[in-house]
Amino acid sequence: xxxxxxxxxxHPSLQVNALGLTRRDYEGAMSTLCAGCGHDSVTAAIVQAFxxxxxxxxxxxxxxxxxxxxxxxxxxxxxxxxxxxxxxRMPSVASGANAANRDLVxxxxxxxxxxxxxxxxxxxxxxxxxxxxLYVLENNGVYGLTKGQFSAxxxxxxxxKRGEANVQRPIDPxxxxxxxxxxxxxxxxxxxxxxxxPMLKAGLRHKxxxxxxxxxxxxxxxxxxxxxxxxxxxxxxxxxxxxxxxxPLQREITAETExxxxxxxxxxxxxxxxxxxxxxxxxPTDRDAAYAHVRARQERGEIVTGLLYIDEQSADMHxxxxxVARPLVDLPYESLCPGRAALDELxxxxx
Amino acid sequence: MPTDVSNPQYYHKVVxxxxxxxxxxxxxxxxxxxxxxxxxxxxxLNRQSNVFPGILGRTCDRPCEPACRRGRVDGKPVxxxxxxxxxxxxxxxxxxxxxxxxxxQKNGKRVALVGAGPAALTVANxxxxxxxxxxxxxxxxxxxxxxxxxxxxxxxxxxxLDEETQIILDMGVDIRYGTPVTSMxxxxxxxxxxxxxxxxxxxxxxxxxxxxxETDQIFIGIEWLASVHFGxxxxxxxxxxxxxxxxxxxxxxxTSRRLGGTDIKVIARRSRPYFKAxxxxxxxxxxEGVQIVENHSPKRFIVEQGKLVGMxxxxxxxxxxxxxxxxxxxxxxxxxxDSVILAIGQDNxxxxxxxxxxxxxxxxxxxVVDKQTFAxxxxxxxxxxxxxxxxxxxxxxxxxxxxxxxxxxxxxxxxPLTERPAYGMNLVSSKVxxxxxxxxxxxxxxxxxxxxxxxLTKRFSKLSVEVELGFTPEQTVAEVERCLxxxxxxxxxxxxxxxxxxxxxxxxxxxxxxxxxxxEPELRTRxxxxxxxxxQPLYVSExxxxxxxxxVKDEDVCLHCGLCAERCPTAAWDMxxxxxxxxxxxxxxxxVTLARAEAxxxxxxx
Numbered sequence: 001x002x003x004x005x006x007x008x009x010x011h012p013s014l015q016v017n018a019l020g021l022t023r024r025d026y027e028g029a030m031s032t033l034c035a036g037c038g039h040d041s042v043t044a045a046i047v048q049a050f051x052x053x054x055x056x057x058x059x060x061x062x063x064x065x066x067x068x069x070x071x072x073x074x075x076x077x078x079x080x081x082x083x084x085x086x087x088x089r090m091p092s093v094a095s096g097a098n099a100a101n102r103d104l105v106x107x108x109x110x111x112x113x114x115x116x117x118x119x120x121x122x123x124x125x126x127x128x129x130x131x132x133x134l135y136v137l138e139n140n141g142v143y144g145l146t147k148g149q150f151s152a153x154x155x156x157x158x159x160x161k162r163g164e165a166n167v168q169r170p171i172d173p174x175x176x177x178x179x180x181x182x183x184x185x186x187x188x189x190x191x192x193x194x195x196x197x198p199m200l201k202a203g204l205r206h207k208x209x210x211x212x213x214x215x216x217x218x219x220x221x222x223x224x225x226x227x228x229x230x231x232x233x234x235x236x237x238x239x240x241x242x243x244x245x246x247x248p249l250q251r252e253i254t255a256e257t258e259x260x261x262x263x264x265x266x267x268x269x270x271x272x273x274x275x276x277x278x279x280x281x282x283x284p285t286d287r288d289a290a291y292a293h294v295r296a297r298q299e300r301g302e303i304v305t306g307l308l309y310i311d312e313q314s315a316d317m318h319x320x321x322x323x324v325a326r327p328l329v330d331l332p333y334e335s336l337c338p339g340r341a342a343l344d345e346l347x348x349x350x351x
Numbered sequence: 352m353p354t355d356v357s358n359p360q361y362y363h364k365v366v367x368x369x370x371x372x373x374x375x376x377x378x379x380x381x382x383x384x385x386x387x388x389x390x391x392x393x394x395x396l397n398r399q400s401n402v403f404p405g406i407l408g409r410t411c412d413r414p415c416e417p418a419c420r421r422g423r424v425d426g427k428p429v430x431x432x433x434x435x436x437x438x439x440x441x442x443x444x445x446x447x448x449x450x451x452x453x454x455x456q457k458n459g460k461r462v463a464l465v466g467a468g469p470a471a472l473t474v475a476n477x478x479x480x481x482x483x484x485x486x487x488x489x490x491x492x493x494x495x496x497x498x499x500x501x502x503x504x505x506x507x508x509x510x511x512l513d514e515e516t517q518i519i520l521d522m523g524v525d526i527r528y529g530t531p532v533t534s535m536x537x538x539x540x541x542x543x544x545x546x547x548x549x550x551x552x553x554x555x556x557x558x559x560x561x562x563x564x565e566t567d568q569i570f571i572g573i574e575w576l577a578s579v580h581f582g583x584x585x586x587x588x589x590x591x592x593x594x595x596x597x598x599x600x601x602x603x604x605x606t607s608r609r610l611g612g613t614d615i616k617v618i619a620r621r622s623r624p625y626f627k628a629x630x631x632x633x634x635x636x637x638x639e640g641v642q643i644v645e646n647h648s649p650k651r652f653i654v655e656q657g658k659l660v661g662m663x664x665x666x667x668x669x670x671x672x673x674x675x676x677x678x679x680x681x682x683x684x685x686x687x688x689d690s691v692i693l694a695i696g697q698d699n700x701x702x703x704x705x706x707x708x709x710x711x712x713x714x715x716x717x718x719v720v721d722k723q724t725f726a727x728x729x730x731x732x733x734x735x736x737x738x739x740x741x742x743x744x745x746x747x748x749x750x751x752x753x754x755x756x757x758x759x760x761x762x763x764x765x766x767p768l769t770e771r772p773a774y775g776m777n778l779v780s781s782k783v784x785x786x787x788x789x790x791x792x793x794x795x796x797x798x799x800x801x802x803x804x805x806x807l808t809k810r811f812s813k814l815s816v817e818v819e820l821g822f823t824p825e826q827t828v829a830e831v832e833r834c835l836x837x838x839x840x841x842x843x844x845x846x847x848x849x850x851x852x853x854x855x856x857x858x859x860x861x862x863x864x865x866x867x868x869x870x871e872p873e874l875r876t877r878x879x880x881x882x883x884x885x886x887q888p889l890y891v892s893e894x895x896x897x898x899x900x901x902x903v904k905d906e907d908v909c910l911h912c913g914l915c916a917e918r919c920p921t922a923a924w925d926m927x928x929x930x931x932x933x934x935x936x937x938x939x940x941x942x943v944t945l946a947r948a949e950a951x952x953x954x955x956x957x
Contacts, residue, residue: 002786002914002917003787003913004793004914006857006859007793007859008794009424009425009859009860009908009910010859010860011860011862011880011907011908012880012883013880013883023861024859031857035917035918035919036851036853036920036921037853038851040856040918041851041852041856044855191850191851191852219849219851231849231850232897235850235897
């Protein structure tokens with residue numbers, strides 16, 4: 001909590017985007033999370049990503065469940081649509097919303113509790129369906145809202161604030177998503193926005209389900225000595241696969257971004273994700289190699305970050321289900337609700 | 352390079368108003384005291400540095416206001432000057448018991464002051480509590496100097512002037528009215544330990560054009576204002592031309608309006624952006640129906656049968672040539688008039704000061720005065736106020752007085768003049784609880800309060816009707832909240848930082864950036880918002896513990912809202928009240944070390 005609202009004044013040299021909006025126009029309500037919470041940094045990175053992508057705030061939908069992380073949808077883009085669902089049920093609500101209106105930009109914000117415990121099944125099925133959305137999992141290894149019990153992502157040996165070590169194996173959302181066939185899998189760190197922002201932009205532009213697991217330290221219950229999800233531990237142990245640049249379609253590709261780019265992936269809308277300095281033994285378009293790389297590094301106690309796997313060829317939920325191309329809200333009433341005769345005809349097909 | 356905030360001047364510069372004020376008045380603190388209804392304390396805090404809060408609250412040239420950060424935030428600075436008047440208007444009537452005591456036992460040193468203007472009165476104010484015997488020689492019958500005879504009473508009521516000059520005289524100053532110094536030689540012969548010349552710049556500039564000597568209706572601005580003050584002049588012609596567009600011209604045109612002038616024109620050689628008068632004085636004059644005529648240059652006075660009937664003026668066109676402004680005459684026009692007042696500047700004049708006394712003068716007839724010590728070339732003789740380097744304004748004269756008093760004290764005590772007492776500071780956390788501060792940290796979007804003026808018919812009825820009515824209580828409340836409390840400094844302790852970005856993310860004006868260190872010009876370009884205002888400093892921290900990057904703060908538009916400190920989990924950011932300790936004569940400041948209130952991060956119990 002802060003004692004005051006954020007003053008409505010901005011720096012005179014703050015830049016505007018193609019819509020004439022500043023970064024501040026993408027902000028939301030004042031955060032009520034603990035001071036220093038990693039989630040607030042993720043929020044700021046999301047604000048930056050939407051601002052840089054020139055997304056009109058009223059064309060985005062923010063989806064969330066329950067938990068500290070799920071509160072954060074209130075803290076960005078106050079003019080966007082939003083749905084704060086039951087604990088762990090955000091993926092289903094997001095799937096439904098996306099089914100009805102495929103033209104909005106969907107961003108789901110969840111945490112390790114909401115996604116890997118109560119909502120694990122929901123997450124898995126959203127990945128299977130390849131719902132076109134960005135799913136940000138703010139991962140801090142504890143249940144912060146209930147005062148710091150280990151969550152399902154806590155590493156073996158990581159110590160609680162009271163000094164007890166965790167003994168259960170963690171669920172790694174990145175490995176989970178890779179094994180379930182996710183088409184965009186990444187891991188970021190709230191303390192490194194220079195890497196997180198391009199990752200978020202690419203995730204928002206990805207056609208299909210994009211999962212970004214963001215290590216987002218809990219400053220109140222999991223930022224001490226012995227924790228494997230503290231600011232210090234993460235900074236000392238994270239290894240980025242390759243820095244990425246997100247190059248939107250409109251922008252001229254300069255020699256500078258060209259140089260050193262070893263792998264580039266063209267996205268559905270024509271924009272490009274460039275991986276700079278990708279190690280020779282790594283291929284972000286090879287699912288099995290990505291899985292093996294993350295596993296091997298994990299065994300060495302390292303945290304692999306970066307855009308780990310990307311597949312721009314897969315069909316998303318709408319393509320698979322062969323749905324109508326327009327959002328339901330834009331369909332004329334007669335087509336949306338064709339009347340008794342049409343219903344009877346449909347029913348006859350099933351007889 | 353990390354910024355050295357242990358030098359008081361770094362945080363001082365952040366307090367734009369205090370930095371811009373020649374006397375370094377602690378503006379934010381006095382505004383807070385007004386906000387708390389502690390008017391007398393606010394007045395005394397003002398008085399400590401600027402000595403004449405009631406006078407300056409009406410007449411100050413306000414260098415603080417163009418500097419005010421609020422002006423860079425929403426276009427209009429805090430009405431600092433008018434708030435000063437609020438404190439002066441509402442303070443306790445008797446403040447004698449709060450002033451420094453004057454010892455009955457004198458220190459045996461005698462000091463003579465020439466003139467009882469703001470500079471000399473400040474010298475007396477600073478030296479009396481130290482036990483000096485101070486004698487002031489004043490040619491008029493009242494103290495105040497040009498503040499009394501040249502500032503019209505509708506801007507500065509006599510009672511205010513009387514009260515604030517009397518406070519100083521009541522310290523036991525031996526003031527000799529009606530006693531102009533006619534010979535420096537004989538004054539030196541009286542055996543004073545030091546002499547301070549604060550006799551102002553009392554000579555108005557002449558304009559020798561054809562016709563100048565053929566009529567008695569051409570006046571010199573400051574002399575005319577003095578004659579009006581003494582009651583020697585009570586009327587002026589209906590059509591008046593004022594030549595010049597400085598603040599004296601504004602006083603002349605508005606005084607003319609009250610002495611029978613109905614058609615008053617102020618003639619300016621140049622266009623409005625180049626006018627010397629303060630914008631608010633121009634505004635006040637125009638409100639009273641005065642017309643400003645731009646780009647006209649006087650050519651001759653037209654006198655017919657001994658009577659002034661008009662002036663011929665050249666109409667000018669200005670253009671730039673080789674980087675210099677040049678003028679070209681378009682044609683000439685005649686503007687009919689009954690009186691002309693010349694207000695084109697002032698000169699110093701020392702007819703009473705013999706040139707063979709060891710007091711050197713330069714080729715322009717100005718005394719040679721040391722910029723730091725205010726000493727002339729003769730030991731023990733000092734100059735200050737307009738007498739030193741020509742016309743400035745009251746607040747500068749006050750600061751000259753403070754500095755000259757230090758020099759006089761050094762001189763009398765046998766300390767080298769260049770040994771100036773150092774500035775110090777106090778820096779104390781303003782945290783008084785969880786997200787609670789000892790100041791009002793919320794941002795008020797209120798627009799600048801507009802001073803209410805007396806209605807025109809009333810103000811023209813009598814010369815002494817004060818035009819500005821002062822702020823209402825509602826206006827005062829709104830205006831004090833506009834102050835951004837720039838003296839509540841954002842103080843950073845780099846070894847506590849965990850680089851969580853919370854402060855960077857929450858800052859409403861994007862002042863903060865955590866980034867790689869670099870040379871300042873380059874660093875300025877890669878901040879959250881480019882720091883394009885080069886007059887405002889960057890704060891650069893020491894290397895941060897985890898990544899060795901640095902915390903950079905662009906001071907330019909920081910609102911001092913304290914959100915960085917409220918969002919900081921380790922209290923690396925703290926809001927600390929900065930109090931600049933300004934040294935005065937015989938009162939060296941006690942350098943207080945930085946208050947250490949670093950909170951420790953909670954550590955795991957084992």
